[in-house]
Amino acid sequence: MIEVEHLSVGYDADGREQSALHDVSLTVPQGTVCAVIGTSGCGKSTLMKVVAGLIRKFQGTVRIDGCPVNPQEMKIGFMPQNYGLLPWKTVGENIYLGCCIKGEESADLEVRGQALCQRLGIAGLEKRFPHELSGGQQQRVGLARAFLLRPDILLMDEPFSALDAITREEMQEVFLDLWQENHITTMLVTHYVEEALYLGQQIALMSAHPGSVQEVMDNPLAGSAEERHKPEFFAMGQRLREKIREMGARS
Amino acid sequence: MRKSKLVLRSYVLGAVFLLLLWWAVALLVELPIIPTPDKVLTKLGHVFFEAIAIHSAYSLWRIAAGLFLAVLIGYPLGLVMGYFKQADRFLAPLVYLTYPIPKIALLPILMLLTGVGEWSKILMIFLIIVFQVAIALRDGIRAIPEETYYPLYSLGASFWQLFRHVIFLASLPKFLTAIRVAMATAVSVLFFTETFGTQYGMGYYIMDAWLRVNYLEMYAGIVVLSLLGLLLFGILDLLEYLTCRWQK
Ligand SMILES: Nc1ncnc2c1ncn2[C@@H]1O[C@H](COP(=O)(O)OP(=O)(O)O)[C@@H](O)[C@H]1O
Ligand SMILES: [Mg+2]
Numbered sequence: 107m108i109e110v111e112h113l114s115v116g117y118d119a120d121g122r123e124q125s126a127l128h129d130v131s132l133t134v135p136q137g138t139v140c141a142v143i144g145t146s147g148c149g150k151s152t153l154m155k156v157v158a159g160l161i162r163k164f165q166g167t168v169r170i171d172g173c174p175v176n177p178q179e180m181k182i183g184f185m186p187q188n189y190g191l192l193p194w195k196t197v198g199e200n201i202y203l204g205c206c207i208k209g210e211e212s213a214d215l216e217v218r219g220q221a222l223c224q225r226l227g228i229a230g231l232e233k234r235f236p237h238e239l240s241g242g243q244q245q246r247v248g249l250a251r252a253f254l255l256r257p258d259i260l261l262m263d264e265p266f267s268a269l270d271a272i273t274r275e276e277m278q279e280v281f282l283d284l285w286q287e288n289h290i291t292t293m294l295v296t297h298y299v300e301e302a303l304y305l306g307q308q309i310a311l312m313s314a315h316p317g318s319v320q321e322v323m324d325n326p327l328a329g330s331a332e333e334r335h336k337p338e339f340f341a342m343g344q345r346l347r348e349k350i351r352e353m354g355a356r357s
Numbered sequence: 358m359r360k361s362k363l364v365l366r367s368y369v370l371g372a373v374f375l376l377l378l379w380w381a382v383a384l385l386v387e388l389p390i391i392p393t394p395d396k397v398l399t400k401l402g403h404v405f406f407e408a409i410a411i412h413s414a415y416s417l418w419r420i421a422a423g424l425f426l427a428v429l430i431g432y433p434l435g436l437v438m439g440y441f442k443q444a445d446r447f448l449a450p451l452v453y454l455t456y457p458i459p460k461i462a463l464l465p466i467l468m469l470l471t472g473v474g475e476w477s478k479i480l481m482i483f484l485i486i487v488f489q490v491a492i493a494l495r496d497g498i499r500a501i502p503e504e505t506y507y508p509l510y511s512l513g514a515s516f517w518q519l520f521r522h523v524i525f526l527a528s529l530p531k532f533l534t535a536i537r538v539a540m541a542t543a544v545s546v547l548f549f550t551e552t553f554g555t556q557y558g559m560g561y562y563i564m565d566a567w568l569r570v571n572y573l574e575m576y577a578g579i580v581v582l583s584l585l586g587l588l589l590f591g592i593l594d595l596l597e598y599l600t601c602r603w604q605k
Contacts, residue, residue, distance in 0.1 A: 177513030184511035194526040
């Protein structure tokens with residue numbers, strides 16, 4: 107479970123303190139996906155960095171499974187917008203990086219790693235370097251790393267944004283497929299309405315100036331491919347778009 | 358493998374080109390001070406094992422020892438300066454103040470302190486390389502984008518793990534380039550320092566042959582010196598090829 111209460115974050119900009127997040131509260135229940143959606147610059151990445159333990163200077167409380175964020179003690183899977191692959195490590199080394207840092211040496215690690223690569227369609231690429239892969243393949247490597255680690259929580263910052271529409275939908279399905287197995291508590295940033303509806307059981311709408319969560323919606327349509335083509339899905343998407351537009355007009 | 362053949366061929370071509378140029382000049386000038394390469398190479402074959410080998414071994418040892426010391430001190434210094442911004446604020450002025458001093462100007466002081474023997478020569482090389490190593494490493498580490506560390510930070514990685522997985526490899530190309538640049542200066546300075554206070558070293562050998570007006574031996578020495586350089590640069594290139602394959 108991820109609990110964020112009255113979180114405020116400021117950045118130092120030209121010596122002045124600029125507010126990036128103001129009084130953000132959000133709870134992601136155990137074993138669910140929360141999609142965070144909002145216009146660019148509204149503080150989505152900042153929110154992820156705080157929960158990932160990358161930003162330590164903030165007001166308010168952030169708890170993961172009841173404890174303050176501490177990357178040393180807990181397993182946080184964080185996938186930044188650029189997938190976070192290390193260019194000097196091969197695909198294989200990148201996949202095992204998380205487990206390597208955490209010192210995990212279970213006997214079936216190798217087997218699980220190979221099975222994951224198989225499912226993600228990146229088997230046989232283990233010896234390559236990231237720059238020798240397509241964007242979609244790099245994304246899969248990032249997913250493989252995240253799911254191999256079996257983290258307590260998973261944070262993904264615009265994971266599918268850089269992909270073309272077809273690959274993006276494919277990757278969303280791959281993600282759901284993997285997620286169904288472990289039900290890792292996940293926060294996922296997106297700026298695509300359809301993506302939020304498809305993946306997030308909860309959808310948090312953020313607005314800018316200053317960044318804050320305006321509304322948290324429950325989304326019964328999440329996680330099923332059939333729903334995706336039903337009229338309800340479109341209607342819900344329209345409603346969401348409308349809300350985001352309204353928020354933009356107000357601020 | 359095909360690439361290494363290509364590299365080898367270009368080296369051979371380069372050597373042949375230089376030899377031809379040398380030959381042409383020697384034939385044109387027709388002076389004893391520029392002998393033709395065939396005579397020099399024959400001479401080299403005769404004197405290499407009985408004379409030059411020991412001198413080149415001494416020179417190599419001095420370069421290796423100076424380089425080793427420079428990396429031993431310069432690497433941690435650059436690491437601290439590059440990763441910890443606070444430390445850089447204190448160390449940068451120190452480095453900037455001492456870096457531009459021509460190290461060769463310190464030679465008399467070094468010789469007074471450590472004698473004319475081995476140490477003054479090794480320390481000279483050390484002084485020349487250490488700053489380049491420290492500054493190149495610092496800049497290399499500074500150039501690593503903050504985001505590169507994020508996946509490791511969020512995993513709670515220790516500083517040693519950051520070093521092992523990110524800093525070391527990310528800064529390696531800059532580090533090797535610095536060594537390469539410094540090496541050229543080091544070899545020429547070593548040559549200079551070897552002309553006094555020692556009976557061994559390529560510098561001594563070449564100057565000695567010159568004073569004895571033995572031009573063939575002098576040229577044999579110069580050829581060995583350039584081969585020595587080739588060896589050192591070749592090792593660096595190989596190291597870079599093996600460790601920096603990830604670069605586009
Ligand atoms: N390192 C930083 N220094 C100063 N300001 C920043 C920094 N990172 C982000 N900001 C500011 O904080 C706000 C939120 O940024 P961000 O969280 O990246 O938004 P999003 O991910 O939603 O596009 C923006 O106005 C941005 O200019
Ligand atoms: Mg962002």
